[in-house]
Every structure is written in structure tokens, then in C-alpha cells.
Amino acid sequence: MCSLSNHAHNIHNKAKTLAKCQISRAQIFELIAAYYGQKSFAALKNSDVSTKLEKPNSGEANDRCIQRAISMGVNHETSKELSLIVTCELDSVNSVNPALINRQVLSYLESNIELNEQYFYFEGLKIYIPSMLAALKNASNNGVKDSQLLELLLLVEHYARVTQGESSEHWYQRQLAGEVLGEAQKKWADNFAELVPARQALDTFVKMHSITVLPVPNIEELISSHAVTSIKQSVCYRVNAEFIKSLAIDLWGLDENELSEQQSEFITQWEILATFQEPYRGQLAELVESETDLIKQHSWLGFAKANGIDLEMDDMHLVNSYTGEVWEHDFDGPVFVDGYEGITLPQLPSELQSHVTKHVEAMLNIQKIISKL
Numbered sequence: 001m002c003s004l005s006n007h008a009h010n011i012h013n014k015a016k017t018l019a020k021c022q023i024s025r026a027q028i029f030e031l032i033a034a035y036y037g038q039k040s041f042a043a044l045k046n047s048d049v050s051t052k053l054e055k056p057n058s059g060e061a062n063d064r065c066i067q068r069a070i071s072m073g074v075n076h077e078t079s080k081e082l083s084l085i086v087t088c089e090l091d092s093v094n095s096v097n098p099a100l101i102n103r104q105v106l107s108y109l110e111s112n113i114e115l116n117e118q119y120f121y122f123e124g125l126k127i128y129i130p131s132m133l134a135a136l137k138n139a140s141n142n143g144v145k146d147s148q149l150l151e152l153l154l155l156v157e158h159y160a161r162v163t164q165g166e167s168s169e170h171w172y173q174r175q176l177a178g179e180v181l182g183e184a185q186k187k188w189a190d191n192f193a194e195l196v197p198a199r200q201a202l203d204t205f206v207k208m209h210s211i212t213v214l215p216v217p218n219i220e221e222l223i224s225s226h227a228v229t230s231i232k233q234s235v236c237y238r239v240n241a242e243f244i245k246s247l248a249i250d251l252w253g254l255d256e257n258e259l260s261e262q263q264s265e266f267i268t269q270w271e272i273l274a275t276f277q278e279p280y281r282g283q284l285a286e287l288v289e290s291e292t293d294l295i296k297q298h299s300w301l302g303f304a305k306a307n308g309i310d311l312e313m314d315d316m317h318l319v320n321s322y323t324g325e326v327w328e329h330d331f332d333g334p335v336f337v338d339g340y341e342g343i344t345l346p347q348l349p350s351e352l353q354s355h356v357t358k359h360v361e362a363m364l365n366i367q368k369i370i371s372k373l
Helices: 004-015 023-034 043-045 058-071 076-090 100-109 129-139 147-163 169-176 183-208 219-225 227-232 241-252 261-276 281-290 296-304 350-371
Strands: 120-122 125-128 315-320 337-340
Touching: 004 023, 004 076, 023 043, 043 125, 058 076, 100 120, 100 129, 100 147, 129 169, 129 241, 147 241, 169 183, 183 261, 219 227, 219 261, 227 281, 227 296, 227 350, 241 261, 241 337, 261 350, 281 296, 281 337, 296 350
Parallel strands: none
Antiparallel strands: 120 125, 315 337
């Protein structure tokens, strides 16, 4: 994660290589504050944040860092070298950096902050929410896929919140007509007034975008390329994949039996990620049965077993037709059979076993990384 704490760590390590430079980690944070034009790191953390992480004028930031280092007892020449380390490290950290904005917005969504709040804290820094949302919208408009997904999730979250209270179009129209309403009726009308623009904003996003503009996870590519570092860089692996899949089907009115090639790929990839996030037998069985590659089929079997699911074993039971619960022996009403039949695959040639083992190990490693996000 790219936070100021990590940047301070990087700067401190590089500073240790400078001759005649004995500077503490706490003093590094003070140099960071100087870079952003603040008198202290405490002031930086509590400053009004609309400009706090915007990239400052390089020359001015460099001069401030030099002067702050000198005030700490560092000689002039070493102060210049130290300032260069600070400015080079922090140049990529600013509020218009889409990756930074996306992390802020994801944290904001996870924090379940009230709609009327203006500030929240991100990695110890006080963030001005309207500026953050404006920056996200700008990144989304510029085609940043992760930002587009987060914009959609914000719209969905906002709509979900304003629909929680009871609302009434009837009383809303009467209020518009100038009628003075009672307390309860006014609340219903006001709730509906919030609901309308929230739904319009969501409908407009769906109308203006296809699901193909949204980011798509690709577990198979991660397995083959071993580029697992990209997991931490993408928003995809931090959100609920099953929710994203269901959301896309609902908002874009997709028929799972009549999907285009691109739509099918979108749904499939999010289903695979959902299985890594929370494995369950039905989806794992579908993935095995839809696969034609023997190595991948047996890899899914191995992955399932590592998660406590044996796809080769039957798991059938009788269900009470009245209650939908598992049948009890003393019930003599109608029942039906439910559950899963075991999957039988062609035997795996011994020479392919090592490939399956490596494939499963890679899958479990990716699952582990995702679970820690």
C-alpha cells in the first residue's frame, strides 16, 4: 500500500546512505510536512485537505525541505541531497493520482460514513470528501476503469441509503404544489425528493456505459504470469465479486442465456473471483464441468479439496417440500431430492500430476493474497 508511512520508510532508508546524515524517522515525517508546505506533520494530518496531497511547486517544495533539514542540524550540502530524496519520493503522491483517489474512495465505501459528512480519515490523513469525489469523477470520465467501477459502487450505495426510509411520490407531488404537509407526510416527501436524483444518476451511468468499460479480474492470467503484485494494485480483488456480478446482471438487464462474448467473459471472470473469495460447491462444480483442459479440471478439484469441498463425493439429501428444510425421519409429507452428485473426471496421466500440483499451489497462493486485502 502506497501511504505516507511507507514513503517515510523509503526516504529514511535512502537517507541512511548519505554521509553525515543522522536523521530519525520522526524527522523524516517533518520533512514530508515541509514538502507539503506545513509547519509540522501534526499540522499536515489535521490540515484542511482539499490541497493537502496535491503536488506542490517543485522548486518551492525543495527549498522548504532544505531549510527544514538545516533547522534539524543537517549541513547545507547534505540537506540538498536529502531534499532531493524527499521530492523524488513524493512526486507521485498527490490528490489527482487516480490510484490514490481509488484507494481513498474504497476506504470511504468500507467505512460506511454518513451521507452528510464532509471529512473522513484515510491512512491517518483527513480527507475532504467532496474534493475526493470530484477527483474520482474526473478519473472515471478519463476512462480509468477502476475509477468507473468505484463511481458505480458509490451511486449504488447512495441509492441504497436514500431508499431505506419510507417515501411517497404522492406527498412529494402535493408538497411541490405548495401544500403544507404534516410531519410524517413531509418526511415521506423529502425522502422521495432524495430518491429521484439518486436513481436518475444511477440510470444515467448505466445508459452512458456498457459493462465492458468496467474492470475485469483475470485469475487465470495471474496464475500463468505469476504477476500476483497486480492483485494489490487493482480494485477488482478488493470488492465483493458476487455482488458485482449480480449488480451487472440487474442494472444492465442481462439474460445469462443470451450473453454476448464480452458479456459472458465479464460474468465468468467475476464468477471465478467470487469462487476464490468464498468457495462453494455449486460454482466450483460448474467451473469444472465448463472446462475442457484436463489439467485445469483437476486443478479445480484440488483447489476445492484444499477448501474442504470434495467434488467427487455425492452430497444428496431429502428436503421437506413444505418448509424447504432437510427432511426429518418423522415427517411423512412430500419430499424431494436435492444436493450434488459427485463429479467423475477422466483419470489424470501421471506425467501431468506435477502440473496440476503447481497450478493448485498458485491458485491457493492467489486466494491467500486476496483474503488478506
